[in-house]
Amino acid sequence: xxxxxxxxxxxxxxxxxxxxxxxxxxxxxxxxxxxxxxxxxxxxxxxxxxxxxxxxxxxxxxxxxxxxxxxxxxxxxxxxxxxxxxxxxxxxxxxxxxxxxxxxxxxxxxxxxxxxxxxxxxxxxxxxxxxxxxxx
Numbered sequence: 001x002x003x004x005x006x007x008x009x010x011x012x013x014x015x016x017x018x019x020x021x022x023x024x025x026x027x028x029x030x031x032x033x034x035x036x037x038x039x040x041x042x043x044x045x046x047x048x049x050x051x052x053x054x055x056x057x058x059x060x061x062x063x064x065x066x067x068x069x070x071x072x073x074x075x076x077x078x079x080x081x082x083x084x085x086x087x088x089x090x091x092x093x094x095x096x097x098x099x100x101x102x103x104x105x106x107x108x109x110x111x112x113x114x115x116x117x118x119x120x121x122x123x124x125x126x127x128x129x130x131x132x133x134x135x136x
Contacts, residue, residue: 005072009071011136012071014064016067016071019128037114040111067133073088080134081135082131082134083131083134086127089127089128093122093126098119101118
């Protein structure tokens with residue numbers, strides 16, 4: 001395991017995490033899906049206080065853990081191209097995260113549109129991260 005960890009391109013991991021995080025800022029902004037997300041969550045703009053920097057820090061750390069995990073899978077598989085990285089990232093996002101979060105959502109009566117919006121962000125983010133990791 002130590003060999004696998006030391007073989008990772010940490011600059012690629014940090015870059016992929018940063019771009020995944022930026023994607024989230026766009027995804028949940030008025031540019032893309034903020035209005036629909038607030039509607040599905042029954043939130044009004046006046047209900048939202050100022051941004052809490054701790055939440056953004058936690059989000060970045062959790063995304064870093066996810067990207068490191070993806071990088072480990074890709075290193076173990078010998079993935080060394082952006083296309084193959086994107087395919088593995090998409091598989092992790094759609095095949096694992098999207099489907100399993102959907103299973104949880106069924107039992108919590110999560111609105112399907114909200115599941116597609118939230119989990120779709122991670123499918124796109126992991127696909128992007130996989131492409132970056134594979135390219136580097």
